[in-house]
Amino acid sequence: MKRYAYYPGCSAETVSASYHLSAVETATKLGIEFQEIEDWNCCGATPYSNIDELLAQTLCARNLAIAERDHLDVVAPCSACFKNLFHTNEHLKTDADLAEHLNFALEEDDLHYTGSVAVHHLIHVFVQDVGIEAIEGAVKHPLTGLKVAPYYGCQLVRPDRHDGFDAAGPRYFEDLLAAIGADPLPYPYRVRCCGASLMIANRRAALSMVRDLLRGAVQAGADVIATTCPLCQLNLECYQADVNREFGTAYAIPVLYFTQLMGLALGIRPKQLGIGTELVPAKAVLDCVARKPAVTAAPKRAKARQP
Amino acid sequence: MWTKPTFSDEISNEMYATGARSLNCCIQCATCSSACPVVDFMDHTPRRLIGMINAGLRDEVLASNTFWMCASCYACSDHCPKGIKPSELMYVLKRYSIWKNRYREDLVGPEFSRRFVRTIAKTGKSYEPGYAPAFIFEGGLQGMVREMRMGMKLLAKGRIPLIPSRVKRVENFRRMLSRIVPLEGIA
Numbered sequence: 001m002k003r004y005a006y007y008p009g010c011s012a013e014t015v016s017a018s019y020h021l022s023a024v025e026t027a028t029k030l031g032i033e034f035q036e037i038e039d040w041n042c043c044g045a046t047p048y049s050n051i052d053e054l055l056a057q058t059l060c061a062r063n064l065a066i067a068e069r070d071h072l073d074v075v076a077p078c079s080a081c082f083k084n085l086f087h088t089n090e091h092l093k094t095d096a097d098l099a100e101h102l103n104f105a106l107e108e109d110d111l112h113y114t115g116s117v118a119v120h121h122l123i124h125v126f127v128q129d130v131g132i133e134a135i136e137g138a139v140k141h142p143l144t145g146l147k148v149a150p151y152y153g154c155q156l157v158r159p160d161r162h163d164g165f166d167a168a169g170p171r172y173f174e175d176l177l178a179a180i181g182a183d184p185l186p187y188p189y190r191v192r193c194c195g196a197s198l199m200i201a202n203r204r205a206a207l208s209m210v211r212d213l214l215r216g217a218v219q220a221g222a223d224v225i226a227t228t229c230p231l232c233q234l235n236l237e238c239y240q241a242d243v244n245r246e247f248g249t250a251y252a253i254p255v256l257y258f259t260q261l262m263g264l265a266l267g268i269r270p271k272q273l274g275i276g277t278e279l280v281p282a283k284a285v286l287d288c289v290a291r292k293p294a295v296t297a298a299p300k301r302a303k304a305r306q307p
Numbered sequence: 308m309w310t311k312p313t314f315s316d317e318i319s320n321e322m323y324a325t326g327a328r329s330l331n332c333c334i335q336c337a338t339c340s341s342a343c344p345v346v347d348f349m350d351h352t353p354r355r356l357i358g359m360i361n362a363g364l365r366d367e368v369l370a371s372n373t374f375w376m377c378a379s380c381y382a383c384s385d386h387c388p389k390g391i392k393p394s395e396l397m398y399v400l401k402r403y404s405i406w407k408n409r410y411r412e413d414l415v416g417p418e419f420s421r422r423f424v425r426t427i428a429k430t431g432k433s434y435e436p437g438y439a440p441a442f443i444f445e446g447g448l449q450g451m452v453r454e455m456r457m458g459m460k461l462l463a464k465g466r467i468p469l470i471p472s473r474v475k476r477v478e479n480f481r482r483m484l485s486r487i488v489p490l491e492g493i494a
Contacts, residue, residue, distance in 0.1 A: 010433035015466045039475045041431040046379045047423035050401040050416070053324075058487050059427070062480070105486040109479040154380035159394070167385050193344045193380030201416040202376060205348040209378075212344075238457060277464040 005067035006034035009078040016230035018274025022259035060088035065113035079229035140267035142181020149222035180265035314365035327392035339383035374400035375416040431474025
């Protein structure tokens, strides 16, 4: 069983508790153990870099140092946390002056970082460490017929990391969805930004960005949008009613975390995956799971049992 | 002999630390502008803003909303054929405008960023209701009702805790930050 230092991120304790739940449930099912980073702190999101870049990197360095103390690589489910932790880690590994400077600050919490850990996004751990084939093999209820828009978002794939998981035509989300029996759709907006914290700073701009993403998914014929980031989920789902009010549209498309879809396919109960806390009900998804055995799998099994 | 750095020099110096290639390399191809998902809401496109910096138009640049519109999606940096990293430039300009205290008054971004930084410097963790309410009033009474409606829905679904979480060793945490920047200035 592979162990990771798990960095939940602040939204795991608030709006994206369901991501946290489903991440832990699916990982456990697939033989991955998460040890929450002891006394972790905020990654700084984007506002810290708006004010002071060194301060922003100090926040990340503390989390990395605590993970290093436990000799574990870091996994973050949130794309923004992942991006911040990943790039701070790269800077600390390559810039000795920066490392010395930040280590001076870390002394205040009896910490020191030497740069020995790796930082991963949750979806990369599933795709790389568990593997698409192993996931396919663990599926109990394939999500047959469920049309999913795979929404990577922006910070999962950017800026360039040259790790094979960045923006140069990623396929792994589609592969993962196909492995759990779902039908990944060609979604032209899959790596386009959701507006992130512009929802607070400039609501009209953010709502129009979300409108484009929703329209693209509906036009593609999606039953559900799958996300890899709490902020994407919040903007696409919770602000859907606001988009409808602002633009006179009538979108009602559920937006679930990829871990929730995986969890359902692995046979985990919806409630354990935090399903039921959505503002746009995930009915299409639950219907698919419910009718699954009856429609395709059952007749086959019935035949096999006959003799 | 020492001469005062020009605005373009100051921005170039800040950009140097990001590892991007110099703004002087810009060929004004507008790939950044066409990759940007927020460009329709900017008063100057990213391409134009780079031109303005190279031309030394400090006041015009600082009066622009362009960099405060940036959502940090990095699409421009990924596509720039000259390796300029316009997304890093947007961060640099945000920091510069906060440092100089010069930005358009109608922008929410600067005050939101300050509040966010202050919240984290106090508790170590982010808690949306802690800094969001001040901005609800942006939309007047209608905006307040709208945000409260959303807040109540999320509360009903158990997606907003009533008590904010905080870092356990918060005193160490604060002393750590103050070794980088004096906290009196921010929190």
